[in-house]
Amino acid sequence: MTDTTQSASSSEALLIVLRHPPHGSSWLREGIDVALVAAAFGREVELLFQGDGVFALLEGQAAGALDQKGTHPQLKMLEMYDIERLWVSQRDLDRRGLTVDDLMLPVTTLDPDGVAALHAARPLSLIF
Amino acid sequence: MTDTTQSASSSEALLIVLRHPPHGSSWLREGIDVALVAAAFGREVELLFQGDGVFALLEGQAAGALDQKGTHPQLKMLEMYDIERLWVSQRDLDRRGLTVDDLMLPVTTLDPDGVAALHAARPLSLIF
Amino acid sequence: MTLHLIIRTPHSSGIFADLLDAFADGDYLLLIEDGCYAALPGAAGLDDAVVAGRIGVLREDAESRGLLARVAPSIEIVDMDGFVALTERFPKSLSWF
Amino acid sequence: MTLHLIIRTPHSSGIFADLLDAFADGDYLLLIEDGCYAALPGAAGLDDAVVAGRIGVLREDAESRGLLARVAPSIEIVDMDGFVALTERFPKSLSWF
């Protein structure tokens, strides 16, 4: 667990907080859509996976019945949009019995103080 | 606390389970609407207040801003529709720091075994 | 005998407590949609003693979420056809939300 | 400094844990809509140590729910004008749901 909150390159980065799991609702997709559009507009974007949002990163997801695409293909496009800073709450992984080895992308974990510091350090953020 | 599950007059009564608080969403109103219509059709109806649904009975509610009527006027009409059996989960009152003295209508409280027994005894029920 | 259905994660909601209060002998709990996350062995929310041996997870929903290989061994995996079969066996179903 | 808004009851949701993780020095929490139920003295959900003295409840929403006379003494009562004033004081707001 590394607290790299202070080293974020720009305090003006837009922080998108993702708190919902994939498939069950459109929140995750809609939050990622905002992140991708902001990045396409040239804004620096960071993602924080908190609460059930950590499930978005679970390795091994697939499309659902009736053409439900899921959000894992979107997440694999993040790098193409230069969204490379992915923060994950370590406590929320712990609460769900998961570790970073269960996740599909490299992330930086934060302890609760790190989560609070990240929220406090970003003037612009949206929760989905 | 009285477990009167066995004494309910008809096992064919329709049990409407109310689990949502007033004002914040339309669930409570929509559930009570179903109860009132079923009663108007001559069906015996019972209500079970479980979870945050116990807040529906809190004494002292009022209309909200912007013409929000709330659900307490509806609850006061229950008797007129011959809906007289109101069950409340004692544990859910406890969890919220409430007692029956905080409630606006006379109710029968149930312990968790009583809640399970009531659910099991009613073949027809809907949760709102 | 009641078939209980739950669609929310155990961490996001207080429904699990209410569901367990209402769970009677002979009942069955099927985890669907985001309820599937309760099938993870490390997940909070379900008191094993109450529902032990009477809990299943919907295959398609678990699979799309990457959960299929992670489901706790005590939990049955049920496909859509099995979901319908459960509603045949249990005359009543309750969806908690 | 962030103004946190919460609209759900502490019993129905796991949001309170996430909100408390994100709560920093100098932040403020305003309970609105069904979040007002967290203002009951007996309510679970809020770790007083973290938010003590930095928590308010929206008057109109508490009043319509019958909560006004029951609000815990440590919680400020804030009207709509006060809500707007809080957004003036805190440059950032986060709504948890």
Place this chain on the structure above:
Amino acid sequence: MLSYALLVHAAPYSTQGALSALRFAEAAIARGHRVETVFFYHDGVHNASTLMAPPQDEVHLGERWKRLGETAQTALLVCVAAGLRRGIVDGTEATRHDLAQYSVEPPFELTGIGQLVDAVLTHDRLITFPP
């Protein structure tokens, strides 16, 4: 063979509930049951909108419901009280409320809550799909 009623509270495209209901209906029919009634309540009424235009590569929920109604003779009932306030109106209600447009067409049908109570009482099974 059993007769089923489905109660759909879930809005289209916001949560998985409508998809689950459709999948359940198809699986029940495949096992030889009848899905006689789908009752749309709460935000579920939005499933009845004839105005959905989802992307080509996503399921068209309105079309899928309509197909179910046509192929399985399932009644697609929409709570009129829940629908009217949310902008779910058929031609008749639009005229009555002086609206220039409408959003509901057959096989969807605006009805009262009484039809839900009736479905609960007369069908062998009721399955609810929440948001």
Place this chain on the structure above:
Amino acid sequence: MLSYALLVHAAPYSTQGALSALRFAEAAIARGHRVETVFFYHDGVHNASTLMAPPQDEVHLGERWKRLGETAQTALLVCVAAGLRRGIVDGTEATRHDLAQYSVEPPFELTGIGQLVDAVLTHDRLITFPP
């Protein structure tokens, strides 16, 4: 004086969110601020429906939003991607998607997510109203 953007995710009549947003807008204006933008996303897009017919003794959310747009020059922006799949379409989109009816009229305006990003970056405050 500050400029505000409101982000509304809440569907009309299902949760209190839209009412809270309206009350906040009115209180902010009463304190001398400008509410420049309301962006409707997720199920919040249903607030833009011109087809609502609520009971006479309940607030008419569509009318209230419209009045806000007219009296406070607030831009009422509806996410087009979220709207189209949910049956929230204006005349132009209806024609493009071969729909015989439509559900959105000015002052509501269908726009892209870029406008939300723009609102976040250019307004002094963003307040979100969830469902």
